[in-house]
Amino acid sequence: MEPSPPPSLLIETLEEAKVSERELALDALNRVASAHCDRLYGAERTSEVRVRMAILTFPRFSQRHLPDEDGKLEYVTFEWAPHQKVAPIFTGGA
């Protein structure tokens, strides 16, 4: 039976995986943003994109009759990133 890796190595591996996953998610978000900018302003007219994520915590059950606007709205703003070439959102062909 192989000895189990030391906890520090396990933590390091997990941390690396976390960073890698975060990079991948950010890359995908920036690609989505690039495609949307191309759609809004035309292809190759954007040099950088910046994503802002909105998180709405709508009213709790005890305040269910209140509209969404009365909930808590928070934003997470990411860094500027270079525009990437992404396929158009809607297309009939290549």
Place this chain on the structure above:
Amino acid sequence: MLGRVLATWQRFTGFASQERFLIGASIFRIVAGLALLYQYLISYHQRFYLFGPEGAWPFERFQQGIANSASFSLYAVSASPFWFDMVYHTAIVVTTLWLVGWRTRLMTVLTYVFLWSLHERTPVMWDGGDNLIRLVLIYGCFANLGAYFSFDAERLRAGRARGGPLVQASAMLHSAAILAFALQLCLVYGVSGLYKVQGEMWQNGTALYYVMRVDEYNWPGFSELIYQNVFLVTAGTYATVAFQVAFPFLLFLNRYTRLLALACGMFFHLGIAAFMGLITFSALMISVELALVSDREYRWFGRRLSNTGARLKGLGATWQTRIRQHPRLAPLRVQVLYDGWCPFCTRSVARLERLDWLGLLVLTSFREPGVLARSGVAIERAEARMQAITGGTVVEGIHAISRIATRVPLLWPALPLLWLAARLGMGQQVYDWFATRRTIVPTGCDSACEIDEGVGSLVQRRG
């Protein structure tokens, strides 16, 4: 001792190789096939963005992920748009062939390969139905999914009729696959129910509110009616947990509890499809549930459905007769004079007769002897335009069509357009354009029939 073991084994193989759940398996193929085809087609104009080589999910990371997990995807073979399009379109063709049951076993395997490839290409965009269908399609490769409603049905039936050890083995594999469908469904419901039991919102009965209020899973105008009602939210939350935890027990207790569990499951997923918009997830869950209804139950249900249909038809005919004979409808009757020598007019009149539920149209060919004399309409007018007579007033052309439309409920939606066309004067012109170009085939007379050259292109036939 050996004899008893052999006898038990024979009893077991005899039991396991009985044909069962063949209709359900075929219905699973159709419903799941439609759901997958819907998924491919609804993404069609976004396919390059969602799955293409330059799609939103980075291609390099996709290839890297495939390599790291020792998985596969046909989309990873090349980054060329041509290759991507070829794989995507082949997937649509293969799924369609699977849906219609052409070479079903092979198509089940291919459908699985193409679906897996698509799921691997963009692993973050699915709805949960993907996990289920990927597992169930593996079991489906061993099941007989083409026994009914398929191009293979006749061939497979003939094969089963021939019998033999291969057919017996195939039937056993089919039964095992259906059992795997059932166990998979039990796992889905059971695990989901047990996780919910541990959740605070499911314990205090408010979870349904938080599920239904999320914008992405919302049916505007309807979800509010449920999530703002305390009773519905609480009852719905607890009923969901109770149903999911009870499902595995109900499914295997007896046939009545099995049917109850399946009916509840379908109802539950129809609700999810409507209120959360998870169409493919719900359709795929329902497709697996449909596979677990036995052939005998489907046949019983089919008989009930056809009996109910016949009863409703009879009831409808009785009501129709009563309505048609009602004295208040008599003044609304319209006599329609049409050209019995015009094949197009005769076909249109036959259609109208079928739509005349209220029996308000008296359709008469003015070519019949004495009809024009009785109605007092000149032959030139009748030949030029259709005539509609009500209570002594005669209207023609587009006005006759409008009058007919008022008597035929199915044509009521067209009334505003007909009215507008008549008021603008265009209606009569369009009507005349068609009327003068109609073909007339005189019948019931010989070559001496008199034909008005001005009416249109005439084809004379010896009677």
